[in-house]
Structures are given as structure tokens and as C-alpha cells.
Amino acid sequence: MNLFRFALDNLYRRPARTGLTVSAIALGIAAVVALTSIAWGFEASWQKANDARGTDLIVTKMTSENTMPSPFKAEKVQQTLAGLPHVKEVVGLLSEMLTVSNDAPPVFVFGWVYGSYLWEHLKLVDGRWPASREEPVVVIGALAAEMLHKKTGDQVEIEGRVFQVAGIFESSAVVENGALLMTLDMAQQVTDKPGKVNVLNIKMDADATEADLRSIKEQVKQTLPGFVAITSGELVSKNAVVRISKAMSNATILIAGLVGALVVFNTMLMSINERTREIGILLALGWQRGTIIKLIVSEAVILSVAGGVVGIVMGVGIAWGLEHIELMRGKIDAIFSMPFFFAVMGLSVLLGICGGFYPAFKAARSLPSAALRYE
Amino acid sequence: MSALSLSTPILRIKALNLHFDEGRIKALNGVDLDVREGEFVSIAGPSGSGKSSLLNVIGTLDAPTSGELVFRDQPYSKIGDASLFRRENIGFIFQAFYLIPTLSALDNVIVPTIGCDGTADEYKAHAEALLTQLGLRDRLHHFPGKLSGGERQRVAIARSLINRPRMILADEPTGSLDSANAAQVLDILTGIVKEQGLTLIMVTHDATVSARSDRIIRMRDGKIEQGASA
Numbered sequence A: 001m002n003l004f005r006f007a008l009d010n011l012y013r014r015p016a017r018t019g020l021t022v023s024a025i026a027l028g029i030a031a032v033v034a035l036t037s038i039a040w041g042f043e044a045s046w047q048k049a050n051d052a053r054g055t056d057l058i059v060t061k062m063t064s065e066n067t068m069p070s071p072f073k074a075e076k077v078q079q080t081l082a083g084l085p086h087v088k089e090v091v092g093l094l095s096e097m098l099t100v101s102n103d104a105p106p107v108f109v110f111g112w113v114y115g116s117y118l119w120e121h122l123k124l125v126d127g128r129w130p131a132s133r134e135e136p137v138v139v140i141g142a143l144a145a146e147m148l149h150k151k152t153g154d155q156v157e158i159e160g161r162v163f164q165v166a167g168i169f170e171s172s173a174v175v176e177n178g179a180l181l182m183t184l185d186m187a188q189q190v191t192d193k194p195g196k197v198n199v200l201n202i203k204m205d206a207d208a209t210e211a212d213l214r215s216i217k218e219q220v221k222q223t224l225p226g227f228v229a230i231t232s233g234e235l236v237s238k239n240a241v242v243r244i245s246k247a248m249s250n251a252t253i254l255i256a257g258l259v260g261a262l263v264v265f266n267t268m269l270m271s272i273n274e275r276t277r278e279i280g281i282l283l284a285l286g287w288q289r290g291t292i293i294k295l296i297v298s299e300a301v302i303l304s305v306a307g308g309v310v311g312i313v314m315g316v317g318i319a320w321g322l323e324h325i326e327l328m329r330g331k332i333d334a335i336f337s338m339p340f341f342f343a344v345m346g347l348s349v350l351l352g353i354c355g356g357f358y359p360a361f362k363a364a365r366s367l368p369s370a371a372l373r374y375e
Numbered sequence B: 001m002s003a004l005s006l007s008t009p010i011l012r013i014k015a016l017n018l019h020f021d022e023g024r025i026k027a028l029n030g031v032d033l034d035v036r037e038g039e040f041v042s043i044a045g046p047s048g049s050g051k052s053s054l055l056n057v058i059g060t061l062d063a064p065t066s067g068e069l070v071f072r073d074q075p076y077s078k079i080g081d082a083s084l085f086r087r088e089n090i091g092f093i094f095q096a097f098y099l100i101p102t103l104s105a106l107d108n109v110i111v112p113t114i115g116c117d118g119t120a121d122e123y124k125a126h127a128e129a130l131l132t133q134l135g136l137r138d139r140l141h142h143f144p145g146k147l148s149g150g151e152r153q154r155v156a157i158a159r160s161l162i163n164r165p166r167m168i169l170a171d172e173p174t175g176s177l178d179s180a181n182a183a184q185v186l187d188i189l190t191g192i193v194k195e196q197g198l199t200l201i202m203v204t205h206d207a208t209v210s211a212r213s214d215r216i217i218r219m220r221d222g223k224i225e226q227g228a229s230a
């Protein structure tokens, strides 16, 4: 018999209330886990796509904070950039979210400069790559193939135009796996944006340094008004969807933390009011006030930690479920890590302590004689 | 018990008052009482006469409105930590037992040691020894709901003894028991108290119980009636 076992026993005594409290905390924690893992995963998968492509710097319109930066005429900017020191390749990229099948949600359609370095990181698993700049074919990501029920040789209709599936590829980034890919020229034609790109990707030569990157950023700022050169990480963290999903996950953390603490607070307050006389007895038996505080806070923390564990399991389940529903497939890739789980458990412990603190002090302050007389 | 220890006071009370409602209720109204080391004092008196109030003040559960109390050589006014004082010196026994229903007899006895410095094994062994001494050897793992009233009160007695107090304060400990059980519980309690040389102050309405005490105190209207003694 020790303090911990006594605390557990007190919770077992009220199984319904304990269960409800744990469930309420678990729901909050589950929301935190699901949303946070998706928000971070979203950022990470875009970053991964950019990193996998081997892009060092991305040049976009300054105002671009949409999911995809707004398109601009590429030619002049491209020429300027290509003339800068240590720049090896400058390639344009056009990206749109388009409906390609009536019974599937919209997917990303990318147009990449034919023959550019962008294509190099993809792995062809079936069929072939486009054979020329003007060939009306697409290659599709493995996940998109599965979602659209398409295979090599099938046809897809994009913006009223029919394309043949030339092949299927795999990428380490989920956003690319869920996308359709064609040459930039075809993408400009089909979206009616001749000569335009969303972003220009810069690949530096092998002996470029951090300082060279910085100097290019500076030169873009000075010679190309309205444009910025940023790293893929900077682009992704500026992205509106990434920012909204992160803000939502932060708000969820705040709300779940507050609601969880309030639930614990309410439960523990009820619990100590019910046990007024018992607390008087414990004090009469020589319990220190500090021991009463430890008991009540322990009970609160046991509740919140149990809620945290259940919540993590639920949250991982929810994130997994969201990844696999049709609408979201290929667009999110929740990430989980040990530090993340530790942080969530830390949040649980914290809300237990916060919620249990006042009830614990209230219990410890009670006058033993009054508590004993209490009916 | 030696004549010497009986002559040493463990508790001296002078002009003790305990008022409630800004003095409208005088639960204790000028109580003077000396209790000797190892003495068994019983307190009788009508309902509302202040018996429980007196035990509460002696046990530091209530702070007196005025008056002087001294435990051995320590004035109550100098007690810094009342719960530590209780833990080291006082054992409480209540009429309604006040056991924790979801804990076994053994765990109930161990409860007062939670937060103390000793080892769990040590407390467990002590609790088992006490319950065995109280005739509950085969009831260690029973829950209060499965025990008779007499057995429950014996568990409560073991609980009051676990921290090795110097003084037992019992508020009508046999009040909820039939006469056979009452007699048995009283035999066991007085036996242990005598054996360990503890001081026992017991509130009781039962004349056969108070007859066994060293001294009977009668209370009325918050005062001790004079001239009563066994």
C-alpha cells in the first residue's frame, strides 16, 4: 500500500466517472495527435518533394502564399537567373490541382521541363517516360494510378483533352506519388498558360557554397523586382495551407489542453467534495497536508496520463484513417516520432497537474474536525 | 504500570474554551483536566455536552478559542505541525469506524503510514502483527464490507496503533456494537493499552465500559462536573 496504489484505488472506486474523464481527455489528445501529425506531415512531404528533386533555390512571385504560387511569364526571369554565378540549371514548373476523373477527387498535375534534372529522382516502375516535349502523354504516380484505377496504356481526360498514360513512377514524396506528371509544354497548353510557370527551380553547381546561395537571394531581390529566391523549406513554411494547418493544430493543442485541464479540475473537485469526510479522517490519522496534495494531484495525473495514452492510440488511428480516405489520399502523410509522443504525454501530465492543483489545495486546506462532522 | 508513570501528567488542560458562532455556542466552557501517563480516562455526559469537542481539541483537530494545553512538556501553542504531532502522538478511534471501504483490512491499517519515511515491508509486517494481536489474522485481506462491526472496530484499533502513538482518543468506540462485541473490543483495546503503557481517553455512554476505566469524567454544558471519579 503506497500513495500511488491508494490513488489508483480511489479512481477504481468510481469507474464510470473515471472512464468518462479519461475518454474526454483522450478525445482532446486524439485531436491534437491527428491534426499535429498531419500538419507536420504536410509540411514535411512538400519539403521532401523539393529536396528529392535536388532543388537548391526556388524563385517565385513575392506575393505567392497560395497552395501553389501564382503563375508568371518565365522567359526573362529565367535568363537573368541562368546568368548568375554557380547556377547550373534553371527549370520551370507548373502545378495545378485538377479533376481528371468524375469518380475521384482532384489530384495534382505537374508540368516539368522536358529532360530537366527534376525527373531524375523519380523511379519508373512501368511503361516509359514522355518521348518529347510535345508528346501528349502523362506519367502517373503509383498512388494516383491506384486511386484513378489507371494503368500504362489507359487514357485520362484533363481539361477536355485526352492523354495517354505512358508509364507509372514512384517517388519518396507522397505528394508526387499522388500526382500526374507531364512535360511543361503540355501543361502550359492544357491549362492555357503559355510560357508561364509557378516557380523556377535553381540547381547550383557542385562547388556552390552557402554564401553563393545567399548572394543569389540578394541579387534576385535587387535585379528582379517582385520576385524572391527562397529555399524549399522557406517556401513550404510560407505556404498558406501549411500555415493554416499548423495554426489549426496549435489551436487544437491549446483548446484540448484547456478543456482537458477543466475536465480534470471538475472531476477532482467533485471527487474531493464527495470525500470530504475521508480527507478529514486521513488528516486525523496523521496525514500531512502535503500528502493529501500529492494524493489528489496523483489521481489527476493518472487520469490525464491514461487519457493521453488512449488519445495517442486514437489519434494515430484517426490520422491513418484520414490518410486513407479517398479525398485525402496522396495529399497527406502524417508523421509521428518518439519526441512527438513524449511531448503529447508531457501535455497530458501538464493538464493533469493544472487541473488537479486547486482541488488538491482545497482538500489539503480543509479543517479536520469540520471534515469529520461533514455528512 | 509503575506508580511513578501514573503520577507523571501526559496532558494538562487549563481554562479551555472552544466557542463557535462568535461565542454563541460554547462547546467547551472552562475545562480543567490533568491526565496521567498510562491512565484510562472515560468521559460521559449527555449529548451536546462537549465530549467530542474535548477530544478534538486534545487531538489537535480543532484549535481552542482560549486556554492552555500541554502535552508532556510541550505547550500546544508551540506545536508547529499539527498533523506531525498527531502522527507521532495520537491514535484516533471513531464510533463509525471510518474504514476505507475499498481497501482490505491490512491496507486500511497501513493507510496512516502513507507519506512516512519507513519501508513498505516494515509497515506491512507491523500491520500484520497488530491485526494478529487483535485476533484478525485470518481477516487480513477481507474488505470492511465483509467484516462484522466488532471486527471493523478492531481493524480501526490496529490502524490507530500503527504509528505507535502515546495516547489513544476513542469517541464512543463501542457505540455501534452489540454488548458482546462491545465487551470483546473493549477487552482487546484495554489489554493493548495497558501492555504498551498507553494513555486512553474514551468517550462512552456505557456504564459497564466506564466502570473499567481508572477515572470517569462527567461533562455537562461544556464543563466537567465536579466530584465524579471511579
Ligand SMILES: Nc1ncnc2c1ncn2[C@@H]1O[C@H](COP(=O)(O)OP(=O)(O)OP(=O)(O)O)[C@@H](O)[C@H]1O
Residues within 6 Å of the ligand: A370, B020, B021, B025, B026, B027, B045, B046, B047, B048, B049, B050, B051, B052, B053, B054
Ligand atoms: N463546528 C461547530 N459549529 C457549531 N457548533 C458546534 C460545532 N461543533 C460542535 N458544536 C456544538 O458544540 C456542542 C458540543 O458538541 P459535541 O459534539 O462536543 O457534543 P458531544 O458531547 O460529543 O455530543 P454527542 O454525545 O451527541 O456526540 C454542541 O451543541 C454542538 O452542536
Ligand SMILES: [Mg+2]
Residues within 6 Å of the ligand: B051, B052, B053, B171
Ligand atoms: Mg460526540
